[in-house]
Amino acid sequence: MSATPLDDDHFARRLRRLEDKESLRALMIHGWRALDRKDWRTWITCWSEDAVLEFGPWERVHGRDAILTKVVEAEAPYTTMQHHILNMDFEVQGDRATGVGYMWFVAVAGAGPVSSPYAMGGPYDWEFSRGTDGWRLTRQRLGVWWTTGEDTLRSFTEGE
Numbered sequence: 685m686s687a688t689p690l691d692d693d694h695f696a697r698r699l700r701r702l703e704d705k706e707s708l709r710a711l712m713i714h715g716w717r718a719l720d721r722k723d724w725r726t727w728i729t730c731w732s733e734d735a736v737l738e739f740g741p742w743e744r745v746h747g748r749d750a751i752l753t754k755v756v757e758a759e760a761p762y763t764t765m766q767h768h769i770l771n772m773d774f775e776v777q778g779d780r781a782t783g784v785g786y787m788w789f790v791a792v793a794g795a796g797p798v799s800s801p802y803a804m805g806g807p808y809d810w811e812f813s814r815g816t817d818g819w820r821l822t823r824q825r826l827g828v829w830w831t832t833g834e835d836t837l838r839s840f841t842e843g844e
Contacts, residue, residue, distance in 0.1 A: 704776040708783060708812060711819050716767040722760065728752045732813060732820040740806070740828040741840055758839040762791040769808065781819070783810040787826060793836045802833040804840065
């Protein structure tokens with residue numbers, strides 16, 4: 685027995701939604717792993733040209749070039765970093781999508797086993813759009829709910 689066109693459409697829409705959600709998850713994992721390697725060029729390709737970054741201790745940053753400059757300035761001095769994105773969830777509506785997740789960021793300012801890491805965590809809130817080259821991040825809001833250790837480089841301190 686063959687499926688009716690309605691059934692085919694239903695399954696095609698479900699498959700497309702699942703593929704879109706996986707593409708969004710892969711975009712975020714790919715980009716944020718690049719941050720850990722300080723591969724700034726790979727990371728910034730995850731963003732649209734007119735993207736907006738809103739991060740608790742910083743002022744709002746507009747545009748891909750400005751976002752790149754701000755993040756490189758803040759994160760480049762750290763010897764090592766780990767960007768964890770947890771509990772990601774996405775909603776897709778055509779060529780637009782929203783997402784939420786949690787950040788757990790750990791950075792080490794100096795080399796060696798006695799180095800004390802600085803860590804912070806909080807909620808992500810994302811907006812995406814799909815263009816001819818795939819999904820891109822158009823807005824990221826990132827709040828800081830907690831920190832531990834000392835931000836010795838003062839990269840993530842209010843007003844810095």
